[in-house]
Amino acid sequence: MSSKIICSVDVVLLTLSNSSLKVALLERDHDPFRGVLALPGGFIHPDEDQDTEAAAARMLRDKAGIQSPYLEQLGTFSGRGRDPRGWSLSVSYYALVPGAVVQASERPGIVLHPADDVDWLPFDHAQIVRAALTRVRDKSSYSSLPVYLCGDTFTLPELQTVYEILLGEPINKVSFRRKMDELEILEPIPGAQKAGKAHRPAQLYRLRKQFRRKLSLTDRGINPG
Amino acid sequence: MSSKIICSVDVVLLTLSNSSLKVALLERDHDPFRGVLALPGGFIHPDEDQDTEAAAARMLRDKAGIQSPYLEQLGTFSGRGRDPRGWSLSVSYYALVPGAVVQASERPGIVLHPADDVDWLPFDHAQIVRAALTRVRDKSSYSSLPVYLCGDTFTLPELQTVYEILLGEPINKVSFRRKMDELEILEPIPGAQKAGKAHRPAQLYRLRKQFRRKLSLTDRGINPG
DNA sequence: ACAATAGTGTCTCTTAGACAATATCGA
DNA sequence: TCGATATTGTCTAAGAGACACTATTGT
16 A cells, blocks of 8 residues: 555755855765765655645755755656665655855755765665756756856856856857847846956846746746746 | 655556547546546555556556556656545656557547646646646657657658647648658668558658667456456 | 956858659559 | 659758957956
8 A cells, every 4th residue: 555655855956166066965864874965855744745845845944944946846766675664755856056045054964065976875866866967957958947056146157157067068158148138037237247356347137027936935837948 | 654645646648549639538436536537547556566657557557458658757746635535646657659559458448538628637637637748748849759659650741740730830841851860760661661542652660679669558358457 | 558358240150941843652 | 644742952041159359347
């Protein structure tokens, strides 16, 4: 019967730090794999969680101190072998969060590990991380996803760098700006520029209102572009 | 605890019939919604199913008499409200199957319903169907997915028609052939052509070996229902 | 003025679609 | 031969990338 199934949620929290993509790991505080670094996750609490997405948001809130990031379902990983306790099922999500948010979360237990350099993790978490990277990279080339790795405001050269870090290759500047223009998801902040350096300052941009993810976790699944 | 969670698998079985996309529905033989048309699906059996994909394949085999179709995970739908019995979770898959295979399966209970014309189904099955259609159409424009709706052999004009039915709009013939050529997933069958009509016969093609999925029907008589 | 980076104009090359010419069947 | 559809050739338009030019800051 289905009562034997271990139902959990895991989150691949991706962020930028030192110009490279990192995944957030936490030491597990229960067996199995107590003390070992793993993805933030845990059992679904039917009494507490509206659905699995709410459960994922709870994991991020409780374990990483992060609220309302870009959060999207990645897939469900299941089977007899992945958890030593028995037949289990993990509904996995990935989240994109600006580096500053993670650093400000003040959860000292968080370890930011190079996302491409994950060799082994407990359960099938390494496989989940790889699936998340594949998904994010596939979607990045034609969508607005990477903006969620930036802060509230950013310049176009900064945003381009984020795309380049994700995709792992340089992007044509003119094409990039054309694409951003077509997507119509950004708006310049009137009068705001990033100055301070000995060169021409760059215009600051922000996400247009309807694409911003604030404290409402209700509307989901929409990916502009 | 997680033991309260109802874990099931549902399958959106898509096929072509009468030049339009259909979804396979079955009358439920248990409460809730006994006798109502719904997606083929059921509880995960941890003792029997290697993982959720195996469970989905089992549903197709037992309930629709179809083996080894194109099968891909769609997503997991969850929450308190979707099943009157309590907090539930459905790992959903979609399958693409040639029309002939469905017709030959000889499961009289199967109803082929116009896929775009699904207004209400039990649980959140209508939402699941809509998600499947979105996914299939998104992937169809740049991938080889639709070939799995064709039989073992087909002509390029036939395949183009399948793409056009899926996408709902005519495709440029030259572009279509160029794209198929670039994808390098098809091979002409030497000497085989689709003749019989009063016009030039079309070359028959098949999927190249490495892309083929063995499509077969289950032996009749095995029907644990 | 100079160094350095932001932002733009334009050219070329690649690719997608329109159009039409040619090919091959049964009647 | 004719009617019908398959297949291919080629022209044109749209889009992506390369390149270089202009713009604006601090020193």
